[in-house]
Amino acid sequence: MLAPVSATVEPGRCLAVRGDNGTGKTTLLRVVAGAQAPSAGEVRVAGTRVDARSSGLRRRLGGLLGPSAIYPDLTVYEHLLLVDASWGGDPATVEQRVDEVLDGLTIGGLADRFVTELSSGQRQLADIALVLFRPADLLVLDEPEQRLDEDRRRVVAELLRERVRAGTTMLLATHDPILAETVADDELVLRPAEA
Numbered sequence: 001m002l003a004p005v006s007a008t009v010e011p012g013r014c015l016a017v018r019g020d021n022g023t024g025k026t027t028l029l030r031v032v033a034g035a036q037a038p039s040a041g042e043v044r045v046a047g048t049r050v051d052a053r054s055s056g057l058r059r060r061l062g063g064l065l066g067p068s069a070i071y072p073d074l075t076v077y078e079h080l081l082l083v084d085a086s087w088g089g090d091p092a093t094v095e096q097r098v099d100e101v102l103d104g105l106t107i108g109g110l111a112d113r114f115v116t117e118l119s120s121g122q123r124q125l126a127d128i129a130l131v132l133f134r135p136a137d138l139l140v141l142d143e144p145e146q147r148l149d150e151d152r153r154r155v156v157a158e159l160l161r162e163r164v165r166a167g168t169t170m171l172l173a174t175h176d177p178i179l180a181e182t183v184a185d186d187e188l189v190l191r192p193a194e195a
């Protein structure tokens with residue numbers, strides 16, 4: 001499912017993972033995030049083998065690997081509160097931080113909607129907000145551009161670039177040249193596995 005590949009992402013840099021459909025971008029990201037075990041080889045994050053059960057790793061690593069789990073009776077705002085409380089965020093500043101992240105992603109007006117009341121692109125932006133709202137020094141993002149129009153892709157690209165500038169390490173699978181060019185420092189191109 002994934003041709004042999006070896007890559008290193010240096011701290012504070014973004015590696016774009018590119019390649020045609022089916023070349024294994026999602027598989028690689030899932031393995032890096034510990035969501036899937038590799039059939040061979042290993043992944044190390046900061047020198048330690050990946051173990052999704054490790055609370056230390058989970059505190060460091062945020063992943064966008066498909067749609068997030070949602071509570072149908074919580075609003076977008078309440079989902080962010082939940083994430084923040086789970087990771088020990090400061091309740092005194094959370095309201096302001098929620099406004100910032102949602103406004104930054106152009107969905108400030110949707111804070112009081114249930115997630116089920118969002119369009120598919122708005123849902124994608126809400127999922128990105130949830131990932132950006134948690135502490136992470138490594139972000140593993142699988143095609144964050146999905147279902148976004150060109151303006152929103154540019155907004156997301158700038159926000160992700162800001163995170164990298166601020167020191168976050170990033171592994172970014174993308175088909176979008178805007179994201180790759182704006183955010184990535186380096187590129188890994190996957191080739192089809194031999195049949």
Ligand SMILES: Nc1ncnc2c1ncn2[C@@H]1O[C@H](COP(=O)(O)OP(=O)(O)OP(=O)(O)O)[C@@H](O)[C@H]1O
Nearest residue numbers: 001002019020021022023024025026027028173190
């Ligand atoms: N659940 C699964 N069971 C079996 N094979 C799978 C499964 N998910 C993916 N594959 C196969 O693994 C290979 C890599 O798939 P993967 O989803 O990682 O590719 P991708 O590069 O992310 O593709 P895309 O650009 O279409 O998102 C493909 O050949 C795919 O058919």
